[in-house]
Amino acid sequence: MTKVVAVTGNEAVANAFRQIEPDVCAAYPITPQTELMQRFAAFVSNGQVRTEMILVESEHSALSACVGAAAAGGRVATATSSQGLALMWEILFIASGLRLPIVMPVVNRALSAPINIHCDHSDAMGARDSGWIQLWSENAQEAYDNTIQAFRIAEDMNIRLPVMICYDGFIISHSIERIEYLDDDVVKNFVGEYKPLYPLLDVENPKSYGPLILTDLYHEVRKAHSEVYKKVPKVVIEVAKEFEKISGRKYELFENYRLDDAEIGIVILNSAAGTTKDLIDEYRDRGVKVGLLKPRLYRPFPYEEVGNALKNLKVLCVLDRADAFGGSFGPLYLDIAASLCNFSQKPILINRIYGLGGRDFMPEHAAEVIEELKDIAKTGKITKLKEYIGVRE
Amino acid sequence: MIGWKDIPPGMVILEAGSASKIKTGSWRAAYRPKWIEENCIQCLLCWLFCPDNSVKVKDGKRGEFDYDYCKGCGICALECPGKKGNKAIVMEEEVK
């Protein structure tokens, strides 16, 4: 039923797009996303899909066109990275505010200045409160699987929200990995026929999209919008359960790795979680009770569930692959702190910034963090609350 | 005004032309147009040029003004050719 291949992350996601065959895709090149849409464009050119491409003149127009296409009443996708996502910023909020189920892989890359084409999470983190659902992916398999599930989540009639699938630029997008592809038919069945909500092209029932809302109603419109996100985790779980049936792969809101009896914990997103898990196994072999939590559904963030999973730890380091400039903490740290703040029993928290602009995250970095956490567990003393790791003096 | 539970997804407006519930006739300040039928040549320019669809026309024939919406701009009066130099629309003081 499944096919095992060795492909890059971008190729895997392009293949998911091929299997899903969105009605309309907009594309604009930016490293490291470029290859994804290039590969998909080849499927279109070769007649392997019936998708209509819009080869726009900017990412701002890419997402604007996606908004128009989704409102028109069909399945829509695009993809981007870094500066492209930053350029889309204005329209990100409009896509979610209009409740349009657009699916967009974000191949994570650092933001300028200085310009840098390699991985960190500052792009997607900058968009975390734009109302898009965010699914983060450790490897190419997860990127592929999340892409397939994203359409189901976005298009759920109770949700109707845009979804980003985040995976690490170059580290995942351009490295060849072993992947299991599902059959085309299986994916098509899983995703199903697109069901429009308020299609603009239904000319018999004209609708108006994008009204001006004044002070007498805006607050209510935003409250209604805010409420929708409460329904997302349940749908994400349901879709994951169905996905497990067709793939045998289990997905949850986050991955809990050897956390249940742990005293020392690490929270980390995406590809660096893989390296960290290997190190955790080594430490476990030596009797150190360490575990890891890797968020998958990062927006809306499952605060309660995450808090419950972490509250019994003694010490916890949140590793952010994005800094928050302006004297704040890494974005992931702030969410973890918020998820724990109301528990009476909770771990001591520290924040470490790693891997900016594609700097490798090595096993020794993970080891350094675990060693520091061991010290803090022993002494109860924090030397530095937030610090960069793997940085030259 | 509706509460948050009644907000449709995306705040999409499902009732086409619902703005017709807003009676902009209350905007008229000093003047309102008056139709003088005997001077009317039925050219329908007033119908075409009215920004607020406030000239009623039935079966291709001009009818009364729709004061529910007329904002009193005076375009119809200015553009009305009338008959032999006599306007078929004049602006007169608003009666409130």
Add this chain to the structure above:
Amino acid sequence: MATPLNLKELSKQEVRFTAGHRMCAGCAAPIVVKMVLLAACDYSVVVASSTGCLEVSSCISTYTAWKVPWIHNAFENAAATLSGVETMYKALKKRGKIDKDIKFIAICGDGGTYDIGFQSLSGAMERGHDMLYICYDNGAYMNTGIQRSSATPTFADTTTCPAGAVIPGKPQQRKDLTRIMAAHGLPYVAQASPSHWPDLMKKVRKAIEIQGPKFINIFTPCNRGWRSRNDDAILLSRLAVETCFWPLYEVEDGVTRITVKPKDKKPLIEFLKAQGRFKHLFEPGKEKMIEHLQEMIDKNWESLLKEEEMTLPKEEGNK
């Protein structure tokens, strides 16, 4: 059969933009919208608008003046948005999910067209989407309080280029967007004015029936921003044509046709003096500025006449 473009017949058609909109009394924009939708009365249409006076006044809260499907996305992206709608239409047609004939029209202000939306417009036109993009040009950012745009006429007084002791209103010349769009090599580009409504409607109808990307720039007086009378929207648009400030022409397949040639070209001063935004030009000692404007208009008109002469096929010439 196509509905004839006479008022008797058109008045029997539904106006697909209702009263109850909140544009100022005497604003020309709703007149332009009405004419465009009437010219398109034989078709189902989907309209997109950019942020601006028309957009904020036509769709507020739960009230929409639109009786056709309508979408507002942001200020600078109506063309990209509509290109998405149009592409989805093509995609669904290809999959047999829709069989209707639908036309796509953008109606946007000059700020959303000449300035911030220019890239989006140029891109959508270059990609060749089957859509008609209409700019209602009122020569400034009216919705935010009459700031200058690249469509603002030279020397006009706006809130960001106020006529002062040193700077006499907008120093620069207008961007000639219609010609820039013609330079895109589109199948149809035109300028129109609501005063010359049969010409305007003919152009809209023609454009709608041509496959591919089309652009029409429509002169649209704004009494609030121009500080003119509430009743002179049509009068001013007529003067704009008769003074050759706003020539009525079309460019079709590389051929330029002036569709309305004023019998007696009126002096520009007649157009200027009716508007408060040019009031400072009538102060003593400013005569040179009006002369300068007149020269600019004359030069443009001459070059348009020449262009027509050069491009018009022999058998059509000297009409």
